[in-house]
Amino acid sequence: MIPSGAQARSWVASVRATRRRPRVDSPGQSPSPERACRRAALYVHWPYCEKRCSYCNFNKYIPRGVDEGAMRNCLVTEAQSLLRLSGVQRVESVFFGGGTPSLASPHTIAAVLEAVAQAVYLPADSEVTLEANPTSAPGPRLAAFGAAGVNRLSIGLQSLDDTELQLLGRTHSVSDALQTLAEARRLFPGCVSVDLMLGLPGQKMDQWLGQLQELLYHCDDHLSLYQLTLERGTTLFTQVQQGTLPAPDPELAAEMYQEGRAVLREAGFRQYEVSNFARNGALSTHNWTYWQCGQYLGIGPGAHGRFTPQGDGGHTREARIQTLEPDNWMKEVILFGHGTRKRVPLGQLELLEEVLAMGLRTDVGITHQHWQQFEPQLTLWDVFGASKEVKELLAQGLLLLDHRGLRCSWEGLAVLDSLLLTLLPQLQEAWQHRTLLPVSGR
Numbered sequence: 001m002i003p004s005g006a007q008a009r010s011w012v013a014s015v016r017a018t019r020r021r022p023r024v025d026s027p028g029q030s031p032s033p034e035r036a037c038r039r040a041a042l043y044v045h046w047p048y049c050e051k052r053c054s055y056c057n058f059n060k061y062i063p064r065g066v067d068e069g070a071m072r073n074c075l076v077t078e079a080q081s082l083l084r085l086s087g088v089q090r091v092e093s094v095f096f097g098g099g100t101p102s103l104a105s106p107h108t109i110a111a112v113l114e115a116v117a118q119a120v121y122l123p124a125d126s127e128v129t130l131e132a133n134p135t136s137a138p139g140p141r142l143a144a145f146g147a148a149g150v151n152r153l154s155i156g157l158q159s160l161d162d163t164e165l166q167l168l169g170r171t172h173s174v175s176d177a178l179q180t181l182a183e184a185r186r187l188f189p190g191c192v193s194v195d196l197m198l199g200l201p202g203q204k205m206d207q208w209l210g211q212l213q214e215l216l217y218h219c220d221d222h223l224s225l226y227q228l229t230l231e232r233g234t235t236l237f238t239q240v241q242q243g244t245l246p247a248p249d250p251e252l253a254a255e256m257y258q259e260g261r262a263v264l265r266e267a268g269f270r271q272y273e274v275s276n277f278a279r280n281g282a283l284s285t286h287n288w289t290y291w292q293c294g295q296y297l298g299i300g301p302g303a304h305g306r307f308t309p310q311g312d313g314g315h316t317r318e319a320r321i322q323t324l325e326p327d328n329w330m331k332e333v334i335l336f337g338h339g340t341r342k343r344v345p346l347g348q349l350e351l352l353e354e355v356l357a358m359g360l361r362t363d364v365g366i367t368h369q370h371w372q373q374f375e376p377q378l379t380l381w382d383v384f385g386a387s388k389e390v391k392e393l394l395a396q397g398l399l400l401l402d403h404r405g406l407r408c409s410w411e412g413l414a415v416l417d418s419l420l421l422t423l424l425p426q427l428q429e430a431w432q433h434r435t436l437l438p439v440s441g442r
């Protein structure tokens with residue numbers, strides 16, 4: 001059910017009264033396990049786009065028309081159902097992703113936020129992010145999203161070269177992107193993120209660094225760098241396979257990444273995660289929840305979530321995926337209150353693997369205190385302290401294990417995948433050894 005107008009106004013009013021989202025220089029301590037079970041981040045998937053980008057294999061649809069009222073009702077219903085099921089009492093961030101959520105009406109965004117605010121505690125200064133594509137987000141529309149409760153924008157800019165934007169199949173031009181960025185910064189000062197891609201077919205280092213330097217003149221306090229991945233089934237993949245486009249050079253892409261992160265560091269940005277850079281404390285708290293393996297609920301077609309269904313008497317965290325196709329998803333939501341297609345209980349070792357792989361993506365890494373929230377008996381020292389291979393990584397300066405915990409160095413962050421090839425088997429071995437020990441011997 002959509003909340004009543006009177007109640008809706010109260011949450012939006014409280015958001016307007018909150019001048020600005022607080023900045024986070026330090027993302028904070030892990031909450032106690034009991035408190036962590038009561039809080040979650042919320043991801044909302046808007047599955048529609050105007051046009052298919054040539055590189056995209058996300059769960060998105062290009063519809064002839066959208067029954068937005070039906071979609072809105074279903075998003076609200078599913079949010080209410082999953083919040084009830086999770087037993088969560090507090091939502092600390094909401095992220096509208098897609099697809100292209102800036103194609104949804106501000107009314108839909110407000111309705112979802114109001115439903116959340118009525119079901120659980122949603123602090124007025126919670127981070128509420130909307131992904132926006134430049135062509136679907138002119139100034140007045142951005143302002144309307146702000147009035148609906150959005151306080152952070154993530155703009156899919158991707159490139160500052162019109163030829164590259166055409167190659168990527170984007171609907172916007174460089175001038176559209178810069179205009180949207182300027183409007184966004186005026187309306188959401190300090191809370192605008194931009195995405196820039198690297199490793200495109202035929203892209204040259206100097207030309208790409210030129211784009212990055214230009215972006216530094218225009219951008220706000222948050223930037224994400226993404227390497228293009230050629231996904232099977234996309235137009236770009238076919239073009240490369242057929243030889244009409246040169247295959248991207250992975251070594252050049254790795255160099256671009258290294259040069260790019262150095263440029264950003266020089267410009268005062270903190271690389272707080274493998275792909276994410278912030279200055280003035282403008283870290284994304286929503287994404288931080290993912291990297292800290294906090295609970296999150298995913299609503300909308302194909303959304304992913306990870307939470308313990310405590311409201312249903314559950315004690316085990318589950319990985320959940322909602323039905324992919326929007327019409328089928330809507331039918332299920334109408335019938336059952338939610339469109340959960342798959343539930344996979346996560347074992348303790350699986351969870352620890354995630355804590356390790358996700359935590360090491362951040363510059364803070366995994367603190368001892370954080371690890372203990374998930375595994376009170378086996379410490380980071382127990383798992384990694386005696387390993388010869390890990391000692392080599394420490395000696396090479398790629399990894400640090402000390403009184404703070406385990407984390408990558410600046411150099412290590414760039415080669416995290418290769419570090420995990422050593423660290424994950426080490427964890428599996430330590431875990432196996434632990435479970436083989438008699439209880440009194442642990």
Ligand code: SF4
Pocket residue numbers: 048049050051052053056057058060098099100133
């Ligand atoms: S706008 Fe985003 S989700 Fe939509 S097709 Fe392009 S890359 Fe994919």
